[in-house]
Amino acid sequence: MIGKLNHVAIVVPDLEQATALYRNTLGAAVSEPVDQPAHGVTTVFVELPNTKIEFLYPLGAESPIAKFLEKNPGGGIHHLCYEVPDILAARDQLKAAGARVLGDGEPKTGAHDKPVLFLHPKDFLGTLVELEQA
Numbered sequence: 559m560i561g562k563l564n565h566v567a568i569v570v571p572d573l574e575q576a577t578a579l580y581r582n583t584l585g586a587a588v589s590e591p592v593d594q595p596a597h598g599v600t601t602v603f604v605e606l607p608n609t610k611i612e613f614l615y616p617l618g619a620e621s622p623i624a625k626f627l628e629k630n631p632g633g634g635i636h637h638l639c640y641e642v643p644d645i646l647a648a649r650d651q652l653k654a655a656g657a658r659v660l661g662d663g664e665p666k667t668g669a670h671d672k673p674v675l676f677l678h679p680k681d682f683l684g685t686l687v688e689l690e691q692a
Contacts, residue, residue, distance in 0.1 A: 559642060559648055559651060559652075560640040560641070560642055560648075560689070561640065561641035561642060561643065561692055562609070562640070562641050563608075563609045563638065563639070563640060563641075564609065564610065564639040564640060564641050564670075564688075564690050564692075565603070565609060565610040565611060565612045565638075565639045566609070566610075566611055566612070566635060566637075566638055566639075567611075567612040567613075567614050567635070567636040567637045567638075567639065567688070568611060568612070568613055568614065568633060568634065568635055568636060569613075569614045569615075569623050569626050569627060569630070569633045569634060569635075569636045570613045570614065570615055570633045571627055571631060571632065571633050573591060573600060573602060573613060573615040576602070576613050576633075577591075577602050577613065580604045580611070586604045586605070586606065586611075587604070587605040588602060588603070588604050588605075589602055589603040589604075589605070590602070591615075592669070593617055594617065594669055595617065596666075596667070597617075597622070597668075597669070598616065598617050598618060598620060598621035598622050598623070599614045599615060599616065599617050599621060599622075599623055600614075600615045600616075600617050601613065601614060601615075601669050602615075603669075612639075612669065614636055623636065636686060637676070637685070637686035637687060637688050638685060638686075638687055638688070639674075639687075639688040639689070639690055640687065640688070640689055640690070641689075641690055641691075641692035642689050642690070642691060642692065643691070643692055644691065645665050645673045645674070645675060645689055645690075645691040646665070648675075648689055649663065649665075649675055649689075652677065656681070657677055657678070657681045657682075658677065658678035658680075658681055659675055659676070659677060659678075660675075660676040660677065660678055661675075661676070663675075665691070668688070668690055670690065672690050672691050672692075673690070673691045674688055674689060674690045674691075675688070675689045676688050676689075677689065
C-alpha cells in the first residue's frame with residue numbers, strides 16, 4: 559500500500575537556526591519558509607536526493623505543535639509521511655484493519671497541496687504517520 563517515504567517532519571524551536579544548520583553545515587538545499595495557516599505551522603523543506611525533511615515551526619500560540627514544543631523544548635521528530643497512490647482506498651483499507659484515522663477521516667490539503675491523512679501513533683509503534691496521495 560505505502561510507497562516511498564515523502565518526508566520526515568521535525569518540530570524546531572528556532573526555524574532560522576534549523577535552516578542555517580542544514581544549509582550551511584550540511585550543505586543541503588533548503589526552501590524558503592511558507593506559512594500554512596490552515597495547519598497552524600510554518601514549514602521549510604530540506605530537499606535530499608531520496609526524500610525531504612520538513613521543519614515545522616508554530617504559527618501562533620494556538621498552533622497544534624506548540625504543545626509538542628512544551629513537552630520537547632529542543633524539538634524533535636514529529637511524523638513520517640508516506641506516499642500512497644489512492645488516499646481514500648488506503649484510508650478504507652487501514653480502517654478495515656483496525657487503524658485509527660485522526661480527525662474526521664476525510665483528507666485535508668497538505669503542505670504540498672495534495673490530500674493527506676494522519677494515522678494514530680498508538681497504532682504505528684508510537685509514531686504519527688501521515689499519508690499523502692502521490
